Amino acid sequence: MSEPAVEVKNLTKVFQTGSPGANVFKKGIAGSYVVAVDNLSFQVNSGEVYGLIGPNGSGKSTTMKVVLGLMSPTEGSAKVFGLDSGDIKARSEIGFLPENPYFYRHLSGEETLKFYGKLCGLKGKALNDRISELLEMVDLEGARKRRLAGYSKGMLQRIGLAQAIIQRPRLVILDEPTAGVDPVGSRQIRDLIIKLKEEGISVFLCSHLLEQVQEVCDHVGIIFKGRMRQEGTLEELVSIENRYSIVLEDASPALIKEIEKLVAKEKGASIAEQGNPKTTLERLFLKIAGRKESDA
Amino acid sequence: MTTFTETRIKIPMFSPSRVWTIATGTMTQLVRMKTFYFLLVFAVLVAAIGNIDIKSASSVSQLETIKKVSFGTMDIFAWLYAIVATALLIPRDLEDRTLYTILSKPVRRIEYLIGKLLGVLVLIAASLALMFTLCLLMLAYKQSGFIADEIKMLQAAPNVTTAEIEEQVKLIQRQGVRPELAVAALASFLKSSVVAVMTILISTFASSSLFTIITSIFFFLIGHAHGMMTDFWLHKTEGNLIIRMLTKVFKLLIPDFQLFSFSEGIVIGAEVVPRVVWSMGFLTGGYLFVFLLISLMIFLYKEF
Amino acid sequence: MPSKLPNWLKIVLILAAFGLVRSPVENSLRRKMNTAGMLLPTPGHSAMAQMGQSALMGMLGGLRTLVATGYLLDSYRHFDNADWDANRKSLLLATYLEPTEESHWVDLVWHRGINAPAWLETRARLPEIEKRILYHEYTRDAIELGEAGLKNLPKSVEIRKQMAEVYREKIKDPCGTAKMYKEMLGLEGAPMYANRFYGYFLSECPGKEKEGYDHLVNLYWEGSHNHLPTLIKKILVLQEELDIPVPLWIREKDPDAQKQINRRIKKPKPLPGGIVIP
Numbered sequence: 001m002s003e004p005a006v007e008v009k010n011l012t013k014v015f016q017t018g019s020p021g022a023n024v025f026k027k028g029i030a031g032s033y034v035v036a037v038d039n040l041s042f043q044v045n046s047g048e049v050y051g052l053i054g055p056n057g058s059g060k061s062t063t064m065k066v067v068l069g070l071m072s073p074t075e076g077s078a079k080v081f082g083l084d085s086g087d088i089k090a091r092s093e094i095g096f097l098p099e100n101p102y103f104y105r106h107l108s109g110e111e112t113l114k115f116y117g118k119l120c121g122l123k124g125k126a127l128n129d130r131i132s133e134l135l136e137m138v139d140l141e142g143a144r145k146r147r148l149a150g151y152s153k154g155m156l157q158r159i160g161l162a163q164a165i166i167q168r169p170r171l172v173i174l175d176e177p178t179a180g181v182d183p184v185g186s187r188q189i190r191d192l193i194i195k196l197k198e199e200g201i202s203v204f205l206c207s208h209l210l211e212q213v214q215e216v217c218d219h220v221g222i223i224f225k226g227r228m229r230q231e232g233t234l235e236e237l238v239s240i241e242n243r244y245s246i247v248l249e250d251a252s253p254a255l256i257k258e259i260e261k262l263v264a265k266e267k268g269a270s271i272a273e274q275g276n277p278k279t280t281l282e283r284l285f286l287k288i289a290g291r292k293e294s295d296a
Numbered sequence: 297m298t299t300f301t302e303t304r305i306k307i308p309m310f311s312p313s314r315v316w317t318i319a320t321g322t323m324t325q326l327v328r329m330k331t332f333y334f335l336l337v338f339a340v341l342v343a344a345i346g347n348i349d350i351k352s353a354s355s356v357s358q359l360e361t362i363k364k365v366s367f368g369t370m371d372i373f374a375w376l377y378a379i380v381a382t383a384l385l386i387p388r389d390l391e392d393r394t395l396y397t398i399l400s401k402p403v404r405r406i407e408y409l410i411g412k413l414l415g416v417l418v419l420i421a422a423s424l425a426l427m428f429t430l431c432l433l434m435l436a437y438k439q440s441g442f443i444a445d446e447i448k449m450l451q452a453a454p455n456v457t458t459a460e461i462e463e464q465v466k467l468i469q470r471q472g473v474r475p476e477l478a479v480a481a482l483a484s485f486l487k488s489s490v491v492a493v494m495t496i497l498i499s500t501f502a503s504s505s506l507f508t509i510i511t512s513i514f515f516f517l518i519g520h521a522h523g524m525m526t527d528f529w530l531h532k533t534e535g536n537l538i539i540r541m542l543t544k545v546f547k548l549l550i551p552d553f554q555l556f557s558f559s560e561g562i563v564i565g566a567e568v569v570p571r572v573v574w575s576m577g578f579l580t581g582g583y584l585f586v587f588l589l590i591s592l593m594i595f596l597y598k599e600f
Numbered sequence: 601m602p603s604k605l606p607n608w609l610k611i612v613l614i615l616a617a618f619g620l621v622r623s624p625v626e627n628s629l630r631r632k633m634n635t636a637g638m639l640l641p642t643p644g645h646s647a648m649a650q651m652g653q654s655a656l657m658g659m660l661g662g663l664r665t666l667v668a669t670g671y672l673l674d675s676y677r678h679f680d681n682a683d684w685d686a687n688r689k690s691l692l693l694a695t696y697l698e699p700t701e702e703s704h705w706v707d708l709v710w711h712r713g714i715n716a717p718a719w720l721e722t723r724a725r726l727p728e729i730e731k732r733i734l735y736h737e738y739t740r741d742a743i744e745l746g747e748a749g750l751k752n753l754p755k756s757v758e759i760r761k762q763m764a765e766v767y768r769e770k771i772k773d774p775c776g777t778a779k780m781y782k783e784m785l786g787l788e789g790a791p792m793y794a795n796r797f798y799g800y801f802l803s804e805c806p807g808k809e810k811e812g813y814d815h816l817v818n819l820y821w822e823g824s825h826n827h828l829p830t831l832i833k834k835i836l837v838l839q840e841e842l843d844i845p846v847p848l849w850i851r852e853k854d855p856d857a858q859k860q861i862n863r864r865i866k867k868p869k870p871l872p873g874g875i876v877i878p
Contacts, residue, residue: 068400096400102394103397106324116401118314368666557640569633572629579626589614590611593607
C-alpha cells in the first residue's frame with residue numbers, strides 16, 4: 001500500500017493569548033492558553049480528496065498550517081509522505097492555496113507563476129512551458145499579462161491554484177477554496193479539484209461550505225472545537241440507511257398508483273416523500289449562466 | 297529501503313537562486329508600489345537647493361551651503377527610504393498572507409530574509425546612485441556659474457593678478473565637485489544598510505508596517521546619542537552606578553548611528569582616510585551579519 | 601542536548617557580545633575619524649541647551665550639517681537686519697554643530713569684529729560712551745571667538761587672517777596684528793605677505809620696534825625679491841627713528857621720492873602727428 005499523503009497523529013496545538021477564548025483551559029500571568037487543536041488524528045490517502053469540515057474557529061486552519069510547516073505542533077505529529085511537516089523536503093511535495101489569497105498585486109498572472117516556479121527551482125523553457133500549460137488549465141490565458149490587482153476573486157483563486165501546483169506536487173492543500181467565489185467560479189474550482197484527483201494528486205481541503213465539499217470529497221472529517229467529531233467516506237456519512245429513492249421520468253398517474261399499492265402491501269414500509277424533485281439554485285444558476293454564454 | 301520521496305527531492309542547504317528570486321521580487325514590488333516617486337521629490341528639492349541665494353555670502357560660501365544641503369538631503373532620503381521600504385516588506389507579506397504561499401514552497405526562512413534584505417539594499421544603492429548623480433550635476437552647474445562670475449568680477453577689479461584669480465577659482469573648486477564626494481555617498485549607503493537590517497529585525501516581531509516604521513525611526517534617533525551619552529551621562533555622573541550601567545547597556549545593544557554619519561565631514565572637505573572607510577565597510581558587514589542572525593532566530597520560531 | 605536558554609535571552613546575549621566586540625573597534629574608528637575631521641565632534645552641553653527642540657532632534661537624527669546650515673542661513677538674516685546678538689548666537693550654534701568648519705568661525709569673527717563695529721560707527725544717535733563700550737565689547741568678543749575657533753582648528757590661516765584684520769582695522773593694535781601674522785608663518789596656505797606684514801606691524805608695536813626692524817632688514821637681505829617699495833620705505837624710516845648706526849643702513853633711495861621724481865619727469869603724451877608739447 002502506498003504511503004499516506006498526510007498523516008496527523010494525536011495533534012495538539014495550544015496558543016498563548018492575551019484574551020480569553022472559547023477553549024481557555026488555563027489562565028496565568030502571561031495570559032490565557034487556548035487549545036486550538038486537541039488530540040487530532042486523521043490520514044489523507046494518496047490520490048484521494050479529503051475534506052476537513054467545521055465551523056469558523058474549529059481548528060481547521062491551524063491543522064492545515066501545522067501540515068504546511070508554518071506552525072509546529074505542541075504535541076503529536078504531522079507527516080507528509082512520511083516526512084515531518086517541518087522538513088523543507090516535505091514542502092516541495094505540497095502545493096498550497098490559502099483562503100482569499102493575496103498574491104503580489106503588482107505582478108501579472110504570468111509573473112506570479114514565474115515567481116513561484118523559480119522558488120521551486122524551475123527555470124528556462126521548462127518553467128515557461130509549465131506556465132502556459134497551467135494558465136490554459138485554469139482558463140486564464142487571456143489574463144496572462146494582466147496584473148493581479150485587476151483580477152476578480154474567482155480569477156485570483158484560480159491563479160492561486162495554478163501557483164500551488166506549479167512544481168507538480170503530489171499533495172495540494174486548499175483552505176476554503178470556494179469561499180466568496182460566485183457559483184460559476186466555484187464550479188470551475190471544483191472541476192479543477194476533480195481534475196487534480198484524476199491526475200493522481202492528493203487533495204486536502206478545509207471548508208465550511210458543506211454542500212460543495214460533498215461534491216468532490218472521498219473522505220470527510222468533521223472537526224468542532226479542535227476535536228474530530230466524525231470521520232468516514234462520504235457515502236458512510238451522508239447515506240440514510242433505512243431509506244431508498246427511485247426517481248421516475250414520464251411516469252403515468254396509473255403507474256404511480258400501482259407503486260403506492262405495492263408499497264402499502266408490504267408490512268412496515270411506507271412512502272416518506274413524493275412529488276416533483278427540486279433543482280438546486282446553484283444548478284439553476286449554472287444552467288442560466290451557461291445558456292447566456294452560448295447565446296452570446 | 298529508499299522511498300520515492302527521498303530519491304526525488306534534493307534541496308540545497310542554501311540556494312542563491314531562490315534568494316535572488318525573492319530579491320528581484322522585492323525590487324519589482326517596491327518599484328511598482330511607486331516608492332521611487334520620492335526621487336522626483338528629491339529632484340525638485342535639489343533644484344530648489346540649487347537656487348539658494350545668500351546675497352551677503354561669498355561664492356565659496358554659497359557653493360558650500362548648496363553642497364551641504366543637497367548631500368544632507370540625500371542622506372535623509374536614503375535612510376528614510378531604507379526604513380519605509382523595508383517596513384513595507386515582511387509585515388505586508390504577513391498581512392496579505394503572501395508569506396504563507398512563499399513559505400509553503402521549498403524556501404528556507406533565511407533565504408526569504410536575505411532575499412528581502414538584498415532587494416532593499418540593491419534599491420537603496422540604485423536610488424543613492426541616482427540622487428548622487430543629480431547632486432553632482434547640480435553642483436557642477438552651480439560651480440561653473442560661480443567661477444565664471446568670479447573671474448568676470450576679479451578681471452574688472454584693479455590690481456588683481458592672474459595668480460590671485462587662480463587662487464580664488466581654486467577656492468571655489470575646493471567646495472565644488474570632488475572625487476571624495478563619492479565616499480560621502482558610500483557613507484550614506486553604509487548607514488542606510490545598517491538601518492535596513494535593523495528594520496528587518498524589528499519587522500520580524502512587529503505586528504504592522506506602521507509599528508515597524510515608528511520603532512525603527514525611534515531607534516535610529518537614539519542611535520545617534522552614543523557620543524552624547526558618553527560625554528554627559530557617563531563622564532559627568534561617574535558616581536551614579538545605575539546611570540553608568542544603563543549607559544553601557546544602551547551602548548552595547550543599540551547601533552552607533554552617529555559613527556555612520558561620516559559623510560558630513562567629507563562633504564565639508566575633510567580628508568578621506570581609506571583604511572577607516574574600509575573598516576567602516578567591515579563594521580557594516582558585522583552589523584548585517586549579527587542583525588540578520590538575530591532576525592532569523594526570531595523568524596525561525598515565528599508561527600504564522 | 602538542546603539549549604535550555606529562552607530565545608529572547610540568547611538574542612540579548614548575542615547583541616551584548618556583539619556590542620562588546622564592536623565597542624573598542626567603534627571607539628578607535630571614532631578617534632581616527634575625529635582626527636581626520638570625517639566625523640564631527642559631539643556638541644557641548646551649552647550648545648544643546650541653546651538649541652531649539654526640533655534642531656536638537658534633527659541633530660540627533662544625523663542631520664547635523666543641515667541644522668548647521670539652517671543656523672548659518674539664519675545668521676545671514678540677522679546680518680541683514682543688523683541684529684548682531686542674534687547673528688552671533690546663530691553662528692555660534694553653527695560652530696557648535698560643525699566645530700571644524702572654518703568658514704563658520706571666520707564669519708563669526710568677521711561679523712563681530714568688522715561688521716558690527718562698522719555699523720556702530722554709523723549710528724549717529726547713539727551716545728558716544730555707549731558706542732565706545734559696545735565697540736570694545738564687539739571687537740574683544742571677535743578676538744575671543746577667533747581664539748575659540750583656533751582651539752578647534754589650530755592650523756587655520758583664514759581665522760588668523762580675519763583676526764589680524766580686526767586687530768589692524770578696528771582695535772588698531774599692531775602687536776595683536778603682528779602676533780596673528782607671526783602665527784601664520786609656516787602654516788599651509790599662509791599668504792606670501794604674512795612674513796612682511798609681521799615685520800611691519802611688529803615694528804609699530806611699542807617696545808618691539810627694533811625686533812620688527814631686524815626682521816624687515818633680514819627679509820631685505822634675503823634677496824631682491826623682497827625689495828618691495830613698502831619694505832624699503834619702512835626700513836628707511838625705522839633706521840632713522842631707531843638711530844641705527846649709519847654703516848648698517850641699507851643704501852636705497854626713498855621709493856616715495858623716486859615716485860615724485862618720476863611723476864615730475866613723466867613724459868607728456870605725444871599728440872596726433874607725433875608733436876610733443878613739453
